[in-house]
Amino acid sequence: MPPTKKPRSRRRTLRQILGGVRRRARRAAGGLRRLWRRSLQLQVVTSTLVISVIVVVVLGTFLSDQINKSVVASRQSSSANEAFADRVQIADALNQKADDQGPDASTRPEVLDQVMDTITGSGDNGSKKRYEVLILNDSPRGSRASGNVMPENVPPSLRQRLEQKSNYDKAQAYLGPIQFTGEVQAKPTLVIGGLVHLNSGEVYEVYHFFPFGEEEQMLSNVRLAIVVVGFGLVLLLAAIAYLVTRQVVTPVRLARQAAERLASGKLDERLKVRGEDDLARLATSFNEMAANLALKIHQLEELSQVQRQFVSDVSHELRTPLTTVRMAADLLYDAREDFDPMASRSAELMQAQLERFESMLADLLEISRYDAGAATLDLDSVDVRDVVLRAIADSEALAERHTTRFELRLPNEPCMAEIDNRRVERILRNLLFNAIEHGEGRDVVVTVGADRDSVAVAVRDHGIGLKPGEDTMVFDRFWRADPSRARTIGGTGLGLAISREDATLHGGWLQAWGQQGEGSQFRLTLPRSAGADLKGSPLSLVPPEIEMRRTWRGHMTPVLLPASGDSGYESVYDGGYDGHDED
Template identity: 70%
Template sequence: MPPAKKGSRRRIVRRLLGGARRRLRRAAGRVRRVWRRSLQLQVVSSTLVISMTVVAVLGVFLFQSITTSVVDQREKSALSDARSDTAAIANLLKAHQDSGESPKPGQIVKPPVDQAMDAIKPTEERRYDVIVLNEREPSGSRATEGVSRLSIPADLRDRMDTNNTKFRWGEEFRVSGRYQVGFNPTGTPKLAMVTAVVVSSGGYQVYHFFPLTEEEATLTAMRQMLVLVGIGLVVLLAAIASLVTRQVVTPVRLARQAAERLAAGKLDERLKVRGEDDLARLATSFNEMAANLALKIHQLEELSQVQRQFVSDVSHELRTPLTTVRMAADLIHDAREDFDPMVSRSAELMQAQLERFESMLADLLEISRYDAGAATLDLEPTDIRDVVLRAVADSESLAERHATRFDLRLPNEPCMAEIDSRRVERILRNLLFNAIEHGEGRDIVVTVGADRDAVAVAVRDHGVGLKPGEEQMVFDRFWRADPSRARTIGGTGLGLAISREDASLHGGWLQAWGLPGEGSQFRLTLPRDSSIELKGSPLSLEPPEMQIRRTWRGQITPVLAPATGDGAFHGE
């Protein structure tokens, strides 16, 4: 066969084996999941295994006891019959020897061995075979029907011949055991009893063979009965365990389902209380907990609504006096050159603080709109590169004051997406301001990526970074990584919180990564089509140089390629 065909067949076999292994692993995984999720299955399986073990041990012990009892009973009966027959044979042989009479001419006299065989039980009453063996005169040996002296097993003859010299009249020697009697090696085993009859003219060996057919049939039937009873008992125990477990698991399962619905926001979910047992008390406690939780949540919602309304009302009410103050401050600021230096400086400070106050008021109004659910999007197809360039241009003056440069990494092709350019530009501006404030004067890398479903922008700084667990906290309102650190560029502490709300309003993600001393990276991912759910990001959340560094240290395998087949990194 050509080597190419052999290689092709090997590949086909490997693919078939690989597919079978995968299907087997999937099936095993499904079984493990079912096992882990079902308390009833675990209890029933454990009960089944334990009951099988107990029934098997008890069955073996019981069968051995029954077998020993049956065989012992048979041995006692066989020994009684063997002694009776041996005594009869010995008495006839001894009587014939003591009489010393010789047969008259023409008289037919049976040999003493034949007379001895006639003296034992008749055939219709006897259920065993007998062999009378005379070693000196083989012609003097006799046997009942069905056996011959050739039927005697060799090992039984050897045992008898070895011990035969020990016999004396009146003494008894018995060899017992199960032997295959006859020329058929698959014949029914028989219980052998061997005794010796010693007379002056010689010795005779009397072999009794008792068939164990009935005992074997009894034990076989008993074994089958034990197996059937054991199987029935195991099944019955499993059914009882399933029934009992179901009585306990069903209320627990209902409680779990009710807890899941309660966690999903259905605060009117309650359990039915039946009886006064522990499960009923559990249902009562659950209902009380749900009622208290619903009350507390309702109170918190009312308080939150009041707070949101208060913030919204105050913010709107402040607009009018702020506008008036702003107009007066603008007049004073424009005429500051006519004042003395102290008043001029005061006018500049008032102008700066008014600008900050306006920014804070705008952020509070924006947050109040998000809380009220009144925020809307003005979507239009936009090249995300243009939005990035506008945000960078707005941040240039601040970057120059902090001696920071921008490193832009933009693709050559347009990255079109349906977005609200004003909100996205505000997100990027907040990210750039945050990077400038915490970047410690080092370069800021702005990367844009796109695939067929999403566009992404990553802002990377090399400043103080984030501690473990701060990746989510950084988006909380008014949160600071270091409360003692003063803000260098002003702001309200709401920028990142508003940015995440803007990203969520687009159906996108705003995520953070950081390490102490290694800087941080914020990644904004937006869907190209606002009607499609976002599934992945074209950019990795962790910077590529950090992945390479960890690879050199032998910690992980580098992730330099997209994490999914569609070229998308899933949210990390």
């Protein structure tokens, strides 16, 4: 067993190392992508650098090729002229000796030696030439060579071309590496071969070996110079692009930073204006915009303050006459049995509307406190399950009148959280009243869930539901899903708006989900500790049965649903469902 476990352990360690390397590579690539997307200066400099490299490479290649062709062609032309002059000199010397001495060629080797010394510059009065010469003839003493040149150094392809009838009177050239005797490595050499025809009918093969070492060195220096100059040119263009883009991007970056500070509420933020160019005019326009925006915001704040103060003052001032009217209405309502039926019904209606009016005044005062930023929390560590039970107890009478039952799904363990007991209970009452009003007499499901950081309460009804887009509009003040439908429980239209403000004051979420024909669900999520940031909710916003149907349609796709009876989760999978919903 140990030998089997070791390879597995090594493979597991190798996979972990490779996984870590891939993760670091992905993070590095992601960081580079973010840097590329966020930096205009980097984009411009990189684009300029890439284009400059392409242009320099193309131009450098073209120049190097042209210089190489020019040098090689010039060297080949001069070498061909020198080789032709040597062949003429050899032919003249041999023909003249033959004319002076007749057909006897016993002294011809001496003539070849003299001619070889003359054309290679190896004589007493000559200067040594840069090239070597090889003369070949079928006679035993008809071949001569200078330096370390051997007949084996003649390229076979050159000799074959020289022997072809079509090239019999033409000189042939070969440029390539030649391995000379005694040399360590082959050297680039230009070999020019030609035939010398004597009057006696004899033919001599003359080969000139022109070394190309100096030309090769010169071309290497030229290529190195082109690379160095090109690299310096690319860096220079990149530096120029950096400086130019910095002159443009820096004011834009300052404008962005000023705009961010302006958006954060620093209305006195302004840009420095330098010069009269386009960027200076941009700064001037930005400052004018900021000044006008600050003025408009100040005016709107004053108007809003006036409106909030008006609502608050009206609400307070209405309380005094409302108290008097309420006292009179109570007397009339208590004595309604002594009135005729029409007057008795009027007293009942007046009593109900006065109660609604009082509730609306209380909601308006609460809204005005939120608008003025004067709302505060009275925090206490409580069990959210107890708050839910109290809210349900307050709603039972209304639920009985609408023939609605509550279905509770509470966890077994306490769900402690630092909350304002009064405000959270008001949120739950508003959610329950709303579910009763729109539930059309069907059961209302109340679910409580909790995790390490947060607690949540979901209120689910099975009424008419919400249309697409209404899940956010439902929290607007005085909003109704159906304006033609009258309120059956006397609500003010501010309950959900106040509930959302209460949730936000706790640092929590109040969210809604709805689907026509499927009802709706409201979810309240609060942090366990006051001031903590929420990262998620222990309950799903979409009801479990709706998620289950989506799971069935998705064929074996797992979905997390809140497990009944505790705060955990259970996975629901497709169990061979055929894809059709059931009622």
